[in-house]
Amino acid sequence: MAKRVLTVDDSKTMRDMVSFTLKGAGFEVLEAEDGVRALSVLNGASVDLIITDVNMPNMDGVTLVKQLRAKPNFKSTPILILTTEGGEDKKAEGRAAGATGWIVKPFAPEKLLQVVNKVCP
Numbered sequence: 786m787a788k789r790v791l792t793v794d795d796s797k798t799m800r801d802m803v804s805f806t807l808k809g810a811g812f813e814v815l816e817a818e819d820g821v822r823a824l825s826v827l828n829g830a831s832v833d834l835i836i837t838d839v840n841m842p843n844m845d846g847v848t849l850v851k852q853l854r855a856k857p858n859f860k861s862t863p864i865l866i867l868t869t870e871g872g873e874d875k876k877a878e879g880r881a882a883g884a885t886g887w888i889v890k891p892f893a894p895e896k897l898l899q900v901v902n903k904v905c906p
Contacts, residue, residue, distance in 0.1 A: 820844025854883035863904035
């Protein structure tokens with residue numbers, strides 16, 4: 786059975802790129818445009834991995850990670866942050882919130898799949 790990934794990004798183009806890359810590698814992909822919508826999508830679905838942007842309207846990625854980590858069923862779900870933010874302070878904030886890993890945009894599809902396969906074997 787295919788692993789299910791939720792990709793969260795306010796950019797439809799970025800969601801499409803991530804989705805295309807993951808679907809090409811055999812993953813099932815769910816999408817949300819911000820943290821609020823992501824929580825709504827996850828209310829009725831289980832996923833093997835979450836990939837989220839940081840800077841989004843309504844609810845940013847770090848807040849989303851914190852809220853998910855507070856839920857028992859998402860305590861151990863891998864969460865990758867995919868963002869243009871490459872600063873160490875932002876990475877530290879993401880780690881403190883409970884993020885599993887960090888990928889800086891723009892990303893190479895092979896690199897994304899390499900990280901995804903590492904955290905979601």
